[in-house]
Amino acid sequence: MAKKSAVERNNKRKRLAARDAGKRKALKEIANDRDLPMEERFNARLRLAKMNRNGSPVRIRNRCELSGRPRGYYRKFRISRIALRELAAFGLIPGMVKSSW
Numbered sequence: 526m527a528k529k530s531a532v533e534r535n536n537k538r539k540r541l542a543a544r545d546a547g548k549r550k551a552l553k554e555i556a557n558d559r560d561l562p563m564e565e566r567f568n569a570r571l572r573l574a575k576m577n578r579n580g581s582p583v584r585i586r587n588r589c590e591l592s593g594r595p596r597g598y599y600r601k602f603r604i605s606r607i608a609l610r611e612l613a614a615f616g617l618i619p620g621m622v623k624s625s626w
Contacts, residue, residue, distance in 0.1 A: 527593030535586050538579045545580035549573065 555561060555569035578584065587598045589605035597606035602618070613621045 527588065527595065529593075531595075532588060532593040535588055538585050541577060541580035542582045542585060545576060546582075549576065549580065552576075 552569045552573045556566050556573060558566065586595050587600065587603075588595050589598060589608055590603050591608045592605060594605040594607065598604075599606065599609055602609055604612070609618070612618050613623065
């Protein structure tokens with residue numbers, strides 16, 4: 526099990542990213558619009574830089590839903606490789622069987 530503080534920090538980042546998504550997108554559109562004056566684009570970049578860094582989607586870490594483990598994460602199942610193996614061994618993942626040859 527991962528540290529509770531690390532999991533909660535990541536959950537906070539998810540909430541902040543969802544909350545700030547609209548504002549961040551609008552500022553990026555202004556900053557990247559070449560038709561606007563340079564000052565306006567620069568001000569949009571400054572306002573974007575002043576925003577909370579934890580509100581950026583790139584700061585979110587994919588973590589296992591069951592254990593909180595940050596490594597060995599399978600996006601399709603949203604769990605780590607260890608949890609995937611345990612669930613598959615008990616037959617709890619439909620269609621997944623242990624391979625043998």
